[in-house]
Amino acid sequence: MKKREAFRSRWGFILACIGSAVGMGNIWMFPTRVSLYGGGSFIIPYLIFVVLIGSTGIIGEMSFGRATRSGPVDAFGSACGRRGKRKLGEGIGLIPVLGSLAMAIGYTIVLGWILRYAVGAFMGTTLAPQDIDGFAAAFGTMASAFGNNGWLLGALAIGMIILMFGVGKGIEKANKIMMPIFFFLFVVLGVYVVFQPGAVEGYRYIFRVDAKALADPVTWIYALGQAFFSLSIAGNGTLIYGSYLSDEEDIPASAARVALFDTIAAILAALVIIPAMATTGTRLNQGGPGLMFIFLPNLFRSMPGGTVVAMIFFVAVLVAGMSSLINLYEAPIATVQEKFGLGRVSACAVVGIFSGAAAVCIQGIVSGWMDVLSIYICPLGAGLAAIMFFWVCGKRYVEEQVNLGRKKPVGKMFYPLCKYVFCPVCFLVLILGIVLGGIG
Template sequence: MRKKGTKAMGNNGIELERDGFKSRTGFILACIGSAVGMGNIWRFPYMVSAWGGMTFLIPYVLFVILIGSTGVIEEMALGRATKGGPIKAFGDCMQMRTGKRKAGEAIGFIPVLGSLALAMGYTVVVGWIFKYTYLAFSGKLSAMGNDMSAIGGMFGSTASTFGNNMWLIIAMVVTAVIMALGIAGGIEKANKVMMPLLFIMFVGLGIYIFTLPGSSAGYKYIFTLNPKELLDIKLWIYAFGQAFFSLSIAGNGTVIYGSYLSDKENIVSSARNVAVFDTIAALLAAFVIIPGMAAGGAELSSGGPGLMFIYLVNVFNGMPGGKIVGIVFYVCVLFAGMSSLVNLYEAPVATIQEKLKLNRVASVGIIAVAGCVVSLVIQGIVSGWMDAVSIYICPLGAMLAAIMFFWVEGKKFAVDAVNAGADKPIGKWFVPLGKYVLVPLALVALIAGALLGGIG
């Protein structure tokens, strides 16, 4: 346990009291919540299916280990060492290295703006999830049966320009309330409820799907290995992209969450837990969706929104007890979406607090209004909006954070930042792996994403 709040130096040299996580468990659950999102649910099962089960999982797990032991640790440690979000963290790094703080702060705006832009797009998606959760509870989804024209038409009208205004506003209001309550009082408490329930409900869904006739074909496919496919460079690129984006290293959310962490906490252990539970969440989604599609006689031929809001609705409606399955599934998806959305908005909120010296409620209000207005406007183009941000801004932010940590500050800073609170010193492999592998791979994610239209 730790006391609420950490000390940080303001621009006037006076120590400011910052909110913080009350417990290590709360911090880990919040970081898991930020990582577990739509990528785990509507992309990971599709990628596992598209690339042949274990053929995809082998490189994916290898990249999770690599990124979890470098990027996740680095961003947590950068935030904690500087006690600030990307702008303050990058500014501190440049000031300590070159004496030019403003240059670092200017660079730090890139991941903050990327986080805000991605949050705005994500707000649209979470609005869809709120609507479908309501439709599942009300029975309106199950009432459509297997009428694909009705199911597709429902999503088509929802995802259109100004097609889901009420539910989008509800999503933004709920997010703002959680954030206004603070790190410990809002974000930590919300994730302590949402994350355990998400895993418990997903396990329950997985057990139920296992009992359905025909589901065995899905499990058989998941455990299929095609050694020849491992020679395909695109497999490794997409597996890397899935791991890279799933673990949410983008120079923003993990940095700001790390800034609320006590120096007594073990960052290496925390990063390991985030990587492990994010992977478990993705695997649970795959073990629900792929066998579920097999039991329903459907082929998993689509990822993205179409999988979650069209094809799975059809499959659930054809299952015994499909209404209950749909309710549990969409509640799980809602928890995953909300926890990620809160994390995405946190860096912009903290920036408003730091720069304008406003209290948390006022800062949340400003960001919430801006987020809501833009989200309402981009409903019809949200797919292109999110693609642009995730392809360019997210890997750029991750690369900049890694450069600041490993190259600008250097070995001593990096090692000391990670070792604070550790049970044993980080291995000698950490800095070389970060400098010469993580940074180039972030560049690869940027270039490959641009060439292939997205890799995660």
């Protein structure tokens, strides 16, 4: 039997998981939510939910993957196989795998936009429009049906090349380079913004606590959604990365580091974007692609040294996006390897060709595509993985797997917290997303 690939070092694994978590949610949504829901009044519940999910869901998915040495299909099958229903479990396991593939296809389109703007920052085209309407028109053309074919295929090719090198030489090595670059560049931007006139108003807003906003259930709902989706809990990427871990690794400690650095990334983004908007006397109330591809480029154009700022910003966003993209593709690639016996390169080629064709075709509907996935599939995948591990596998099995590699066992409250709090939270996110049209 061929030996399963593995991460070569603890920090290689941690950086890969940080890379999977640090993405567009940190950059184009977290600062907006902080701005819309009272600054520190939003950050407080956000941190509470990060601690909850980091100390339950992330640990569970990592441990589940390591315990079964497989992706979601075989992991779910193994759980249900304990009760004589392996085929049922494998069928359910396809949900997070297909969800990961669909999310990766949509994310490929977004990364194509980012690649185009990153290269354009150096070529002079990104900041070429003369006003906000010009930036909006440029983005609208790019984001239309078949409007960015070459760039999205280029982004996909880069991701697949990294994945073809495997876990240690590809995913781990790439994240060891990309994550330090991301944090370094955002720190540079943060230092730059500090010295811009008017930035202090942005900092004052970020750290103020509005009692009314803090008491508003809406603030807590969107803080939950932000934390849940930012930490990449979906029953696929974190689980598959966990399957490449050795039994000597302390998973709860690794999960804590992932949650910490993901939070640092989100706070860094807020410390750059909100004060930058404040320098023009503008309150940040536009999130999503509009913020990144219309409002921020327009802002950079008016700032001293704006061209350099745009270069740094879009390169940082590109490496963050690429680290998330390779995580999203890893679960479907590993599943193709496991189920069809293909080699690494062949599996990447099959998934890459299919995904490239699909991404080119759905460019005009990518927003709705991603909304459906984030509202329905991601929380459903997370909830199903949680049920499989914490309910189907049982307390003894869970505690044995989580405590592997630890000097001190997890506390008595760990299992009840996972089973009776985290599992319902997954389905609460699903229900709230359906009712409110998305909270992630």
